[in-house]
Amino acid sequence: MIVRILSGGQFRIDDEAATQLNQMDADLEAAVEAGDEAAFTDALTRLLAHVHAHGAPLPPDILESSDLILPHEDSSMDEVRKLLTDEGLIPG
Amino acid sequence: MKGTAARMGVMKRVSLVFKAKANRALDKMEDPRETLDYSYQRQLELLTKVRRGVADVATSRKRVELQMNQLQQQADKLQTQARKALGMGREDLAREALTRKSSAQTQLDELATQYAQLQAEEEKLTLASQRLQAKVDAFRTRKETIKATYTAAEAQTRINEAFSGISEEMGDVGMAIQRAEDKTAQMQARAGAIDELMASGALDDAVGGRRDDIQSELDMMSASSDVERELAMLKGEITATAPKQLEGSASNGSGQGSQAPQQPQQSEGPYAPPAPPQYAPPPPTEPVQQPEAAQQSQANGLPVADLPGLADEPQDGDRS
Numbered sequence: 001m002i003v004r005i006l007s008g009g010q011f012r013i014d015d016e017a018a019t020q021l022n023q024m025d026a027d028l029e030a031a032v033e034a035g036d037e038a039a040f041t042d043a044l045t046r047l048l049a050h051v052h053a054h055g056a057p058l059p060p061d062i063l064e065s066s067d068l069i070l071p072h073e074d075s076s077m078d079e080v081r082k083l084l085t086d087e088g089l090i091p092g
Numbered sequence: 093m094k095g096t097a098a099r100m101g102v103m104k105r106v107s108l109v110f111k112a113k114a115n116r117a118l119d120k121m122e123d124p125r126e127t128l129d130y131s132y133q134r135q136l137e138l139l140t141k142v143r144r145g146v147a148d149v150a151t152s153r154k155r156v157e158l159q160m161n162q163l164q165q166q167a168d169k170l171q172t173q174a175r176k177a178l179g180m181g182r183e184d185l186a187r188e189a190l191t192r193k194s195s196a197q198t199q200l201d202e203l204a205t206q207y208a209q210l211q212a213e214e215e216k217l218t219l220a221s222q223r224l225q226a227k228v229d230a231f232r233t234r235k236e237t238i239k240a241t242y243t244a245a246e247a248q249t250r251i252n253e254a255f256s257g258i259s260e261e262m263g264d265v266g267m268a269i270q271r272a273e274d275k276t277a278q279m280q281a282r283a284g285a286i287d288e289l290m291a292s293g294a295l296d297d298a299v300g301g302r303r304d305d306i307q308s309e310l311d312m313m314s315a316s317s318d319v320e321r322e323l324a325m326l327k328g329e330i331t332a333t334a335p336k337q338l339e340g341s342a343s344n345g346s347g348q349g350s351q352a353p354q355q356p357q358q359s360e361g362p363y364a365p366p367a368p369p370q371y372a373p374p375p376p377t378e379p380v381q382q383p384e385a386a387q388q389s390q391a392n393g394l395p396v397a398d399l400p401g402l403a404d405e406p407q408d409g410d411r412s
Contacts, residue, residue, distance in 0.1 A: 026101060065256040068101075070106070
């Protein structure tokens with residue numbers, strides 16, 4: 001499975017790591033829904049650390065779209081909300 | 093089990109948003125080959141944009157660096173002032189200088205944080221630019237292969253793959269540029285504000301007081317002894333010459349209407365006398381007549397003076 005960290009490149013992770021990642025992602029989503037900034041930052045930090053620990057960076061000249069896309073490391077909750085609603089955050 | 097439709101997680105949803113965006117762009121294209129060329133053109137544009145972004149962040153970072161240097165100089169100067177003030181026994185002034193130094197230091201610390209942020213942004217954008225470059229190169233190769241090998245119908249799938257692969261990168265880079273621009277704009281607004289504060293001297297005002305009043309007070313203190321000495325000297329001169337001058341100026345000034353403004357000063361005595369003797373003596377009639385005479389001689393005299401000169405030249409010319 002390919003995971004992209006925005007502003008951080010793409011990584012290939014195995015299924016086991018992906019399953020763990022999905023569990024952690026549930027925390028992130030819950031934090032966003034609850035509007036809990038501290039929980040959000042915490043969940044995001046753990047997610048990114050997990051990808052860095054278990055993922056192998058994809059060579060940059062590989063043209064593959066990602067299965068999962070993670071916000072960049074210092075994203076605010078507000079930014080992530082906009083990402084989810086497809087409101088102009090992605091240019092073009 | 094969780095409801096997967098409603099709860100697919102943030103990561104999946106974000107990736108779907110990116111894919112939807114790519115698909116919308118693809119749907120607009122009728123000829124697949126057109127998609128390839130058009131997309132490639134846009135990739136090159138984005139590459140230019142991200143490189144400009146890197147340069148802009150670097151410029152902004154250098155500006156912050158410059159301001160940090162200025163603030164550091166300010167802090168150093170205040171430190172020197174504090175030491176000097178203390179040496180002169182002015183603890184109050186020293187305290188004031190140190191308070192301001194602490195204020196400058198606070199600004200300096202904030203700028204240092206921003207400097208680090210800009211530096212990080214610059215690095216991120218540089219990496220993003222390198223990644224995009226690699227993807228654009230890969231896309232160009234893929235584009236040529238697709239064009240050469242496949243019919244338009246066959247090409248569609250390959251094109252979609254290549255396109256969604258690059259468009260995700262482009263969306264990512266586009267957002268990174270936007271973020272860098274926002275940060276740079278914020279930083280520039282702040283840098284502009286600090287520049288203005290420095291120019292107006294209001295940065296010293298942070299803890300109250302005029303610009304550089306510490307320095308001016310220190311200067312004043314060291315200058316005051318010189319002033320006292322000169323003052324004493326002047327007083328000595330005045331007491332030596334005052335009696336004569338007072339008599340002279342009083343008699344001359346009494347009858348003159350035109351010099352009336354000077355009279356009060358003269359009559360007030362001890363402090364005025366050093367100057368008047370030279371100017372006071374002329375009789376009432378002279379000041380009025382002299383300007384008129386000068387005007388007349390100018391009005392009549394200039395042409396007359398010129399004429400002989402002019403007349404001389406024809407005379408020289410007449411010799412021939």
